[in-house]
Amino acid sequence: MSLLIHYDKYCDLSGGAKWDQLFDPMLPPDSLIPDQAIQRDIASRYLSPDQFLYSDDISGLYPLEILWLKWNLFTELCKGILRFHTDKRQPHLYFHPANTMITIPAYVTDSLPARWIFGLRIPDSEISIPFRDPDIPAQYLPRLFSPPKDSQSLYAAPIIRKRPPGHEEDVTVLIRSKEKVRKHQGSEIRAILQVHLISENIRPSEYSEMDVFNVILRFNDENIPPVNIWGSKIESPERGLPIKGNTDPITTAVWEALEKESQSVFYKSKVKIYQSLHVPCDLYSLGMMLFRTFLVNDNQDFFMVDQMIHRIADSLEPMVQGLEPDRDKDILIRRLRTRFIEERLFPKETVLFRGEDRGGAEGCSFIPDDIWYEIILTGLRLITWIPGFSFCRSHGDFDIENPQYSMDKVMRPVQDLRRRIRIELFGSRQRNREVLEVCDMVRKELTAGMEI
DSSP, rough: OOEEEEEEHHHHHHTTOHHHHOOOOTOOOOOOOEEEEEHHHHHHHHHSSOOOOTTTTTTHHHHHHHHHHHHHHHHHHHHHHHHHHHHHHHHHOOOOTTOEEEESSSSSOOOGGGGGGEEEEESSSOOOOEOOOOOOOOGGGGGGGEOOOOOTTTTTTHHHHOOOTTEEEEEEEEEEEEEEEESTTTOOOEEEEEEEEEEETTOOOOOOTSSSSEEEEEESSSSSSEEEEEOOOOOOOOEEEEEEEEEBBHHHHHHHHHHHHTEEEEEEEEEEEEEOOOHHHHHHHHHHHHHHHOBTTTOOOOHHHHHHHHHHTTOOHHTTTTOOOHHHHHHHHHHHHHHHHTTTOOOOOGGOOOOHHHTTTTGGSSSSSHHHHHHHHHHHHHOOOOTTSSSSSSSSSSSSOOOTTHHHHHHHHHHHHHHHHHHHTTTOOOOHHHHHHHHHHHHHHHHHTOOO
């Protein structure tokens, strides 16, 4: 049996919030435990003095312990998303703090402080839905998914909130190449066309090679039926949005008209655009949950954090251009630190939930600068699509057959940061190493019997 708590509430608890700051002490929400006595026992556990290892330690390791707990929480979230991508072989598109649940067991050992003992559940009842449209050729459908619900959440990638699938734009079309492939049925023909789309409403950089385009090429002579083209974006040095695709079956007469007019400009054309919502959107949500985990406290809500983070993200590209996180991490962290100090953004004390803790947070000096700013750097790499810097180059940067590959890339720095925080907290003293061994042993016993 276990008690369920929303992810954001547990972030605050991990940051030092008092149980009764967040919940009615005797009536915790979202309980899976019908027994009121057990509910009261769990609540009293979170009201007891033994919440952390170092809250009363004169060494000042309490803020570092908070960082360790929060990074473990975020690591479990990353593991859950990786398992989802591996098992389901599709994006999720709908996880956020309100439906990601932390499980607290009803019965626990006294060997660990209360807030060290938890599991995590990724929501699996509301997940992405394969997009279906009978007009879209089958080879394009594996790229296309929709969220289970219309989402305007700040945790959802902006591309999800921006335009509906199949939104239509007026375009001017230029034919760059054409090739008759084969006769289809009777006198009908299929062809491969490479075209350029020009429209003041279309910014080519906003689209990826995994998006699907339905170009309706209309002749200037309205007596000639339009040509329907299904295709994808390709690389091209030319101006406009380059698309290469196949036509629906056309008659010989239409093909001949196409050959005759191939140098013409097709002013009256349209395009329907189906943007691919996939794993990079999940990485965006993961990045926003990282910022929720570490940067929200009793003086700074998520709306404030969202505004500050996006102000940084929107101007980030010039600062990181030409730098690769694996090769140039020290330079990136130094630049980020300088900017944050100049703008007085997100000092290390931010990780502590309560103002009274932040006011006396001399122990935050135990959190190394390189670790703190790499945590924020990791979040920025998750929510941006900057080639060479971000985990994904664009919203179309994913492997259809192996969607877990993107999270595999994320897990490497996540596990490395966990190792480094662990060394800072436990690696310097023999006593702390012994405590960590007990913690690991107890957690393995607990998580083996818990549904995570």
